[in-house]
Amino acid sequence: MTKLSATLYSIILSFTICQNLYSQSEFLVGDALPDAPELTYRGSYGVGVQTVDLIHEDQLNVLSIKNGMGKQYDRPITIEVWYPAIIPDNVEEIEIYTQVLGKNGTEDRPVTPFNFKGRALRNAVIVKDKGKFPLVILSHGYVGSRFLFTYLSENLASKGYVVVSIDHTDSTYKDAAHFTSTLVNRSLDQLFVLNEIERLSNQSSDSFLAEMVDTSNTGLVGYSMGGYGGLNTCGAGYSKEAVAFFKSMTGGSNALDQLAMDNESYRNSIDSRIKAFVALAPWGMTNGVWNEEGLANLKTPTLFVAGSEDDVSGYEDGIKSIYEGTVNSNRYLLTYINARHNVAPNPPVPATMKKGLHIDEYLRYADSVWDMRRINNVNQHFITAFFGIHLKGIDYTKYLNLKPNANTGNWEGFKPRTSIGMELLHSASKSE
Template identity: 60%
Template sequence: MKSKSLFSIKCIVCCIVLTLGASVLLQAQTQEFLYGDMLPDAPELSERGSYTVGVRTLDLLHPDQVDILNSKAGKEVMYDRPLTVEVWYPAEISSGTEALVTYNEVMGTRGDSLRPLIPFTFNGRAVRDAAPKASEKAFPLIVVSHGYVGSRYLMTYLTENLASKGYVVVAIGHTDSTFKDANAFQSTLLNRAKDIRFVINEMERLGKSDSKDNLSGKVNADNTAIVGYSMGGYGVLNVAGAGYSDGMVQFFKGMADGSTAIQVLAASNAEYQNRSDPRIKAVVAFAPWGMERGVWDAEGLKGLKKPTFFVAGSQDDISGYEKGIKAIYEGAINADRYLLTYTDARHNIAPNPPPKEALAPGLHIDEYYRYADATWDQRKINNVNQHFVTAFIDAQLKGKDTSKYLDIPENSNAQDWPGFKPRSSTGMELLHAAPAE
C-alpha cells in the first residue's frame, strides 16, 4: 500500500513537471524572438546581464570640422558636423514596466534608384528615455561605430546586451555614412576616426559630476572600449594607434581634390603619434576594412598597442581575409590580440539579422545581404559575438578573469569550447597572440 502511494505521488510530481515544462516551452514558442535573444545553443556569456536597459537619442555637434565634400584643392571649407548617437545604459525601471522599445530604421541607400529608402521598425528589449540606474558608481563606456552604409541601430543585439551587463554603450550614426544620408566615400574616410574620438570626449563631458545631463556621474570615460564594424573597424584601429600609411594619404588626396586633411591621422605625422588615448582600454574590430587597399603598412600597425579582439569571416569579400583582416591581426605585433574566424562566412559577421521586410519578393538582394550571411545563421553569429565580446571587454574594463573562455587551443573543434553547449562550437577558430614588446 505504501509503495502504491509513493508511486502515485511520483506520478503526480511527474505530471506537474511535464505540465510546467510544456508551459515554458509554449511560452518560448509564442514569445517574439527579438534581436539578441538566446538560441538554444547560445554560449554562456551571451545571456543578458542583471540590469534593465534604458535607451535615448542624442544629437551632437562637432564644431569646426573640414567639410571635405565641399572643399576644393587648396581651400578647405569648415563646418559644424552633426552626429546623432544612440545611448544604452543600465536603467531604473519601476516594477511592472515592460522592457520593450521600437526602433525606426530604413532599408536602401539614399540616391540609389535601385535601392530606394524603405522604412521599417523592429523591437528591442529596452525602455525609451528611462532614468539611469540610481545609487551606482559610474559605468565603463563602450563606443560603437557602424559600417558604410549602416546606422546606429545596426548592432542592437550587442549594444543592448552589453548595457545589461553594466556598461554605457553609445552607437554613432556617422553623417554621410548611414542608409538615410549616404554620401561620397571621402567623408567616411576622413571623419570615421574623428567622430569616434569626439563622441568619447562628449560622453566624458556628459558623464562629469557637474553635468546637467541625466548621465551625470554615470559614465566612466577613463575606462573605455571602442567597437567598430567594417569602416567602423577602419576607424577604431586608427583611434587606438594604428596610423594610416602615407600611401593612404596620397590615395585620399586623389579622391578629395588634393586635400591633405587626413594627414593628421597618418602614422608618419608627429602630431598623430602624440595622440595616444589612455582612456581606451580595449578594441573590438569586426571585419575592419582597408588592409588590401594599402590603408596600413607595417609601421602603422606597430602603433596598435591596445588589447584588440578581431572578428572575421574566412571568405570576407569586402575587407579580405588572408591579405586583409588576418594580415592586420598578424601585423599588429605590439598588441595583445585575438582573432575569431567564422569558417566560410563573408563580411556580415556583425549586424543584426535581416528584418522581415528584407524577405519581401522583388527587393534588391542587397537589402537581405546587408544583414545576412550565405552560410551562417545570423542569430548564431550574434550569440557567439555577445559571448566573446563580453569575455574580452569584461577582462579589460572590469578586470574579470575570463581566460577560460578566451584561451582556446588551435584546431580544437574536436572538443567543446568552454562556455559552449555540447557539439555547438564547430566551424570557428580563435587565435591569440601576445605582444612582441
C-alpha cells in the first residue's frame, strides 16, 4: 500500500467510524456510559409502562387541620408501573414522559411542562411465562414526582422486577402543599401502595398485574422524604420529639402518633413483606426524628446512599448517624465523596437549563461536582446487587464485600481506574 493510499484509507476509516457513532441512538436517561460498572447494564426483558390511578379512602386531610382537628377525605394517589414486557418486532421501545418543573405554580417557580425520553413501551403486554416477579416501590422526595428515577425503574424492570413509583399527593411539583402532609402521609402512602399492588395482583383481579407480582418479596426505595417515610415503614418509629414538633405545627394534632416508636400498635405493624430497603439521602436525623430506640427497631437489610456534603439531610450527624444507629439491620452505606443531596434523581435535561428559570429547577436534578449520569450508573449497579441478593437470591456478594475506600484499588465490577471518589461501609446486624 502506497503512502497516499494508506492516508486515504485512514481518512475513510475515520469517517466510517464517526458515521457509525452518529448513527447510533441518542443517549437517554438511564443509559450506560462507557465507564459504567458491570451490573449497570439492562437485563434481558423488554420494559412496559402503565399509569394507574388509586384512591386511599377515608384518610385524614392533614391540610385541613385546625386547632388539632382535621377532616377525612378520599386521598388520590397516582402510580407509574414498569414491568417485564413483550416488545413486538419492529416496534421501538421508547416512551416520552411528561413532567413539570416548578413548585405548585408559585410566582417565581411556575409549573413548566417538559418531556424526556425513556426506554419503555407504553401499555406493552406483560411477560406471563416466567412466574411472579418481585415488587420494588419507589418513593420520591419533597418535592418530586413518580418520574424522578426512570433511570432506575426501567433498569430494574428489565431485570425481572415490577417497579411502582408513587406520586405522593401534596408533595409533587404540581401540587406541593404544606410540609405537614408529607410528614404524616409518606409512610402511609408506601404501605397503601403495597396493599393495592397485592390487590391488583390477586387471581380475581382484572388488572394486567393479576398473578404477576410477588408482594411477599418487596423492595422499597426512598429518596429524601421518601427515605424518611421508608425508615418508618421498615420499623424505625418516630421519636417523642418528632411527635411533639408535629403537634406544635398543627395546634395539637396527634396524627403522627400512629407512627411513633412508643405506640404499641405501630411496633406490631411492621410489614414482613418488605425484604430490603434502599435509603437514598434520607431526611430527618438532624431534626430529631429518631432516637436510639427507634433506629434500633429497623431490622430490614438496608443500603444507604449519601453525598458526603449533603446540606439537606446532613451527613455525619444525618445519614451516617442513621446508618450507625440502625444496629439491628445488615446494612451498607455508599457515599459519593463531595456530592450534596442529589444522589438519586435522573440527570438534568435541557428543559432545566433554559434561561430565566429558577436555579432550583436545575438543582433538583444536578450535583455541582458529580455527573448525574455517573451517579445513576453506579446506583443501578449497587441496587441491582443489593436487590438481587435479597429479592432474587442471586449471589452478588462479591459486588458489595469491598474495601471501603474505592481509591485504594479497583472495586469488583468496575472497569480499571474507575472506582474512585466513593466509600462503601458495611455493618452486620447485632441481632443476627
